[in-house]
Amino acid sequence: MAITITERAAKEIRRQAEKRGTPEAALRVGIRGGGCTGFAYLFEWAEGAARAHDHVIEHGDVRVFVDPKSLVYLDGTALDFVTNVMGHGFKFENPNAKGACGCGESIQF
Amino acid sequence: MACEQCSGATGLACEGCGAMLPARAIDRFAALGLPRRFAVDAAEFETKFRELSKRLHPDRFVRAAPADRARAAQATATLNEAYRTLRDESARAEYLVTLETGSLDGNQPVAAAFLHEILELREELDEAAAAGDHARVAALGQAMTVRRDASLGVLRAQLAVWDGASDPAALAEARGELVALRYYRRYLEACAGYEEGAA
Amino acid sequence: MSLMQIGEPGESRAKEACAGRAVGIDLGTTHSLVATVEDGVRPLVLGDARGRALLPSVVHYRAGGGVLVGDEARRLAAEFPTDTIASAKRLVGRGSDEVRAASTLMPYDLDLTDSKVVRFRVAGGTRRVTPIEVSAEILRVLRERAEERLGGPLDGVVITVPAYFDDAQRQATRDAGRLAGLEVLRLLNEPTAAALAYGLDKGAQGKFAVYDLGGGTFDVSILELTGGVFQVRATGGDTALGGDDFDRAIAEVVLRELAGGVDATHDAGQVRRVLDAARTAREALTSDDVAELRIERTEGAPYVRTLDRTELEALIRPIVERTRSTCRRALADAGMTARDLDGVILVGGATRTPLVRAFVAELFGRSPLADIDPDQVVALGAAVQADLLAGSRRRDDVLLLDVVPLSLGLEMMGGVVEKLIHRNSGVPCGAEQEFTTYADQQTGFDLHVVQGERDTVANCRSLARFVLRGLPVGPAGMAKAKITFLVDADGILCVTAREETTGIEAAIEVKPSYGLTDDEVEQMLIDSYAHAEEDKAARLLLTERVEADGIIAATRAAMAQDPALLDDATRSALELALAALAVRIGGLDHRAIHEAVEALDRAAQPFAERRMNRSMDAAMAGRSITELEEIL
Known part of the structure; x- marks a missing residue:
């Protein structure tokens, strides 16, 4: 089971970590309840070190923590960083997701 | 029965952790977490009902599993039944006495003189109503209301004895008063029916 | 999906991704509304594309097929009286015998052969529809309105019913919701909904009476509000009494005069026109002392007559008086007298009538509250309940405790x-x-x-x-x-x-x-599945259109902001893609719109990157991080 991080995403995470003044900080990625379809992505800076059962993904010096439950839903996902006219930001390319909702933050499996 | 979640107290919801307890046959006092006493503090009674409703009402379980929704409906139905019975003074008295000493139906002797008297009063009422004598109907109703209130006073005193000492003898006396009250109630309902029909 | 930004620890858990799309619907006799709690605080009524909040509860079945709902249908009522159903709510859940007994001045072609359910012969006599199906058409329009405004399918609805609706009428309303493709979370009593809207808005505590006189139904409820619990103490009403009866009383007089002072039968179109004129006059008399009734006649000069407030009040007083004993009984059932009340709330369009207000003030011994629009208050309360049941934020502090209206x-x-x-x-x-x-x-x-x-x-x-x-x-x-x-x-x-x-x-x-039996509802549902694919396509289309509109706006804004960063090639590519998208938006193919959005995205790529680089350069030039964030 794995999650991949694109080069663009890794570069941006590193940049933002430095900007935040925490160059060592890892990201926490997961699935949580909520949103109009019942699931939404969790996407935030990790608090401290990885927890006991966390899955740790490394891309160069960028580290991403995923809890084992979420990994089931995120397997095969690519985390990308994109720029378009609406702005720029991160995007999950998740092969498990059947659809997204209008608010864009919920996912359907 | 102890709570599954925290092994706390009894009732429809656990007083310790607020979890809904399994629906089962419990008496109406227990449903509201009250002792089997006639005297009830009205404000505390209403607060207890509201608190329990907030925990058990199906509105709290709209997105829950069907089994939990059914349990919530059942528990709230039990709660509402208990509330309706115990909120009204005479209904509460009758329920308490029945719970402790058995049903009043068919096994409570009624004095023949009493029955005779009520029967006569009923005839008088029916005649007044048939004659369209609204004033007479109202007067008969007023007299019966006074009598009913006096009976309620006696009942309160009898049940205060029970509350103080759990004395079954007090309940035996209360049974007689409760049966009389049934006749008074029916009579007053008839009065109200005639008055509404006339209005 | 939208792009994501990295949050601080715990942040994603704290905010809900998006609000549950739950709405409240007031399915009224004369008009219907849909409302929602959009920002998690206050309910608001959702208007249609032209900003109209009230949807007349009128459904027109065209002879050649097709259904129109609302103002458009109402305009056709006089011309096609039997194909245009108004006030279907009066017949919902009613049997033919009951309708036969009560069908005075109903300008419809009723099929009363089935004793269990009434049907209207519509579409030039080619279709027969039940009041449930008519109600479902109204609900469907409100559903679409809400989906358009909220940008996606609804999670659930609360539909209001008169408190005094019996079991059959409630079942029928729920069936109508099902037919309209709605998940009915709850049927909510109208006066309770109104109290909820008032209670939350005004933070009221105490004992209240809600006097609800709508187009076709009358309800009174006595409620007690304590610490967020709205407890109904008693309710009463009449499901066949309302503002429509005022119009009918006026119309009877007018029809007699039209016939030269005798009772006569009138054709359905004539009756419809007279009823409409009666309503217009009655509504005018809310603020004016005299109103004019004008009826066009097929031959001769139009019939014109004035109606003053005194005459109106003489006509409607007996109808209003019928609510007195119901109110008294509700108070008695609640174990209260009028003096125990802390307030009286007015609900329903018919309570705008000055005579009704005066009557309520006299009956309860206090002037009633009407500071929330009596036409909207029920829908607003339903939206609050929908939000409580399925909304974004669960509110454990508010609970409604309602009662059964009939033994x-x-x-x-x-x-x-x-x-x-x-x-x-x-x-x-x-x-x-x-x-x-x-x-x-x-x-x-x-x-x-x-x-x-x-x-x-x-x-x-x-x-x-x-x-x-x-x-x-x-x-x-x-x-x-x-x-x-x-x-x-x-x-x-x-x-x-x-x-x-x-x-x-x-x-x-x-x-x-x-x-209707379960089988009949099932069959209707199956029939409506024939339209399910269309519905789904319509929904996807809607979503794509909303997204496309957003992207067009963002692109145009960026182009206006940074013309210097646009080379001719990119500009013309963008213009081309924008034009292509604009054309596709007008079409019905959601995939085509989606492809056009992606094409625009590709065309904008060089421009977007230049804008980003420019931002980076600006950052290099010593701008603060806050400023940078704003630019980005």
């Missing part, structure tokens, strides 16, 4: 009713009763469920009949059946019967004798 019972020997559940019992509620066989060798129980306050079956409403069969054969009194009633939070009854010695069980959700 429920069983027929006993001799046509006498044994009440199992008394009116004004809190819902959900239940009751049990045991019965024994009354004859030797009796093998079944006939159960007849009725609703009403009277002691004899003949004077109550028949809800359902069912049979518990297969009893053990034996002498009278041997077999015992336990009958259980359970009324759910919608006020709908479910009855189960169980033979105690053998455990034989029969359960029914009481399907009223008057109304």
